[in-house]
Amino acid sequence: MKKILIIDDDLSICKILSKFLQKSGYDVTTAxxxxxxxxLLKKHSFDLIVCDYNLGDINGLEILSKINELYPNSIVIFISGYGNIQTAVDLVKEGAYHFLTKPLYPDIILKTVEEALSQKRPKKEKAPAKIKTVASHDQYVKGNSAAAKRLFEHVALVAPTDYSVIIHGETGTGKEALARLIxxxxxxxxxxxxxxxCGSLSKELAASELFGHLKGAFTGAMQDKKGAFEIADGGTIFLDEIGNLSYEVQMYLLRTLQEKSVRCIGEVKERVVDVRVIAASNEDLYEKVRQxxxxxxxxxRLNEFKLEVPTLxxxxxxxxxxxxxFIHQAEAQLGKKIKGLSPAVRKLFQNYSWPGNIRELQNVIKxxxxxxDDGGSIEVESLPLEITDFSEMTKAKQPVELKNVILEAQKNEIIRVLEKVNYNKTKAASILKIDRKTLYNKLKEINL
Known part of the structure; x- marks a missing residue:
């Protein structure tokens, strides 16, 4: 029986992956x-290690170095909630087998584990060729509504072309999944x-992340780094929340698109790249142009074709x-069967406003x-308070200003999470499944 070690500071991920891999016949230990x-590694050897890159007390490269030292034949798969391309390249250079981004789906994990265990651990590569990071991601459910059909008619038209695309839609509507579909x-x-x-990139790091840098180009540049455009050469780059880029970085981006070449920080010559750009924003970019x-x-330059993503x-x-x-996804993750939604839950879902859109629905379902219980139906008791409270409030206050009700529910949830993490906004944003900028905007909106 192959021995696997799962390292993640999220207890739920440890439990879910452990249960799923044990059912598949593996001896699993968690940390x-x-x-x-x-x-654990000082006392036991493992055939394969699944490790979160950001553990808090140690990062991925540090722990990979320790694994290399103790058990050079162990296979290491890294997982992360943020798919930093350079991080993936660095880890593969140092001997990691794979890099997967969250959310994790056990069927993808299982396939990766089986493939990894069927071959020898790769040796360190001093200068690997293009690294293709494979991320587990949501498949966009097309739907039968008029709004969804119109959207996917447009997708079918623009996908085979090489047009640059702007995807505009509220947070949680599935813009990245749509970009992947294109x-x-x-x-x-x-x-x-x-x-x-782009919402998570500081002004200082944005140019380096997008275009790369040479060793010594600035303080802290300890080694050469490929930018996202060079890594995406021949493929597609998706720039989420592009409106957050500074004006200066926007200028560099425009030049890259016009010249079809990049110049990394600290380098004189330019490198030709062939990249299709898909940008996304939950803000009206043309309004930002006016401002x-x-x-x-x-x-x-970006708006050769624009897609408007409908809200839920x-x-x-x-x-x-x-x-x-989403129930089917959860069944695979949890290793159980769910009959579906009870009639009462279906009614609540139809009447709820879904301010968090598809992402909120997915999280509620998970x-x-x-x-x-295994074999049971989803009942009202399994739903979060914002949905059941919304139903009660709309019954008790007819007619009611729905926006105020939504804001009140959001405010209660944000306050609860902030208190839980001692008002650490970065952690709160992670738990709420939104970026920091969106959290700050929400705090302003609800006067916190």
């Missing part, structure tokens, strides 16, 4: 910190799809189909499935 993992339906499908969260916070020339409330008739897809 909730880097320190605990190192103690890539998968294009002639670039066999090349890299590189996703960059002089987004370059008009860049906007028009605008495609509410697709909710049963979406819920069924939570409810965890609380539902």
């Amino acid at each position: 909730l910190s880097g320190k605990q993992a190192l103690l 890539h998968d339906q294009s002639s670039r499908r066999d090349q890299n799809f590189v996703a960059i969260d 002089k916070s987004f370059r008009e020339d860049l906007y028009h 409330s605008e495609r509410i008739e697709d909710l049963p189909l979406l819920a069924a897809a 939570r409810a499935c965890l609380l539902t």
